[in-house]
Amino acid sequence: MSRFIERQPIWSLVILLAIALFTWLIFAVWPPGLEDAIGRKKVFLSAVFNGITLGGLYFLVASGFTLIFGLMRNVNLAHGSLYLFGGYVGYGISAATGSWILAFVVAFVVVAAIGILLQFLVFRRMEGQDLRQTMVTIGLSIVFADLMLWAFGGDFYQIQTPAWLIGPVQLPLMTAMKSSGEAVFLQYPLVRLVIFCGSVVIGVLMWLALNRTRVGMIVRAGVDDREILAATGVHIQLVFVLVFALGAGLAGIAGVVGGTFQSISPGEDTRFLLASLVVVIVGGMGSIPGAALGALIIGLAEQLGSVYIPTYAIVVTFLIMVLVLALRPQGLLARR
């Protein structure tokens, strides 16, 4: 951190100022002139919260993607399909048993099992052939998409939010001041906050597992140089299978999350594939903290964009990607 400030004083200042401005926008009571210029604070705060929680969802999808890519150099373009399938499985379980938690567990296990099968039956046979693996994942995504369309039809499904999570919660953030001097606070759906906290917990656990455990050490060594890792006697195929299972399982969980706060339907696979691609390109390929930062940026850009410039929102996301590629092609937090 301090080394970054030493090396890039101007950028540090810009980033610091942006963060300060952002914090001020969130916590201060907006002066009337500002409200006239860009609308009410409530709209802005909701967009920010939607962006942050959407970022949590994007992180769940993209972290699996980046983990698989980092270790195996496999650009898994079927990742969106895994997400969508997780959503369908979660919907089935929650509709059948009424348990939301069980939906997560089953979706994780089922999609992770598919990941294991894929790694075992398909990708192990073409190890080291990046392009061919990617082609295969494209073929698989087509096949999966059509199979799911066959099985589930073109309908929208929404996973039932459990009763204890329904309803808004009041946050200690002022949106406006009434003329009587009484403060109005922001109301926000509880379920989105809970899900966001969940994804933060998962992110922290993943970071701990990667940085503080032996398996994590092996995975990190594999990201750096898998040939040498294999040469030191580590059973690398097992590590590959484990990582693929974890990455796929995370996509499955993300599917349940997406099915709860949005909906699942054919076409969502592509949307989330794009989101993970952009998040990973922005954040840095193969880096978990990068995925978190990228997800946050993209989630915020998407939501703020769709509030303030509705017909050009996607362009903002895209411009961020272009900017990152132009200034730092390896991604914001990648090492190299």
Next chain:
Amino acid sequence: MSLIQEARAREGMLAQPGTAPQPAAWSVTEQPWAWAVAALLLIMPLIANGFFLIEIFGTTLILGTIALSLMFLAGYGGMVSLMQLTIAGFAGYMVAVFGVSGNANISLGWPWWLATPTALVLAVLFGTLGGALAVRTEGIYTIMITLAIGAAFYYFTNQNWAIFNGHTGINTIATPHFIGIDWRSDIAFYYLTLAVAVACYGVVLYLSRAPFGLALQGVRDNPRRMAALGFNVNAHRIAAYAFAALIAGLGGVLQVWNYRQISPGSVAVERCIDILIVAVVGGVTRPVGAYIGAFIFVMLRTFALDFLVKVGLDGNRFRLLIGLGFLAIVFWSSDGVIGLYERWRKRGQHRDTRPGGHGHG
């Protein structure tokens, strides 16, 4: 790049025995199939009726031309770009926006001879900028970035109403009339697509042997060595993107004239991937592969429904069939149908030559 290099290596092995009679490569006796196909394509309007002429052959030529642009990038440049259809779609949209269409509030109403070149120039610009982004990273990342560009463009056309008219798209786009011919009438349009396809094919063939094409192939095989020899690696790559964008743009213009409408569905991510499928199924080492792949794809798309129903399956499973076919090709032949054909021919040659060799020995 293993897929392409592998196929290249095999082609190199194949080429060695047949290097002696080079000058005769264009004679009728050397390539009877090529001449037969060329003659057949020329007299096609005498054989095929409107449906086959446009829906099968016209569409094949258009799709093949777009796939040719990907073949050029992937085969000679080693860059698998998934945005070629996006460039084609962008050219189509620009024809609709600058030219005449049913959406008078959007279209500027320029005559075709002004709107079409403008669309092509903008498409080349789009492709060049996209390429300049994509060459910032290497190899496998190219797919990710170009796919992201394609998907972003699709979502953009969906949500933007000012230029792209949202998800309804632009309809009843005018097609050119000049020298007294309606160029959208079946036979005229067929010859137009044929002429464009032949021109693009010829230019790609020429470029593959021209200094630029050879340098590009050098960059594909060993960028560091080429850089050390003084070639500007990134400039060559971006130039390749620009040239491929021109070809894709031509295909896109023809496509929008063919359907007379364009909507986000025409530039969806699935369509982008279709182009990759067409190129890979045909084979990315030869320009002709793009057209072979396009023909197979169009035949499947048109007749798969009847075929699937006939064998007692659900006719809607066309994409499943395409996906499985693509997987099979990627699994077993790294060079698509061309690779299969050449393997088969090689086996035939072995059978012919082996007894002779024994006799001499």
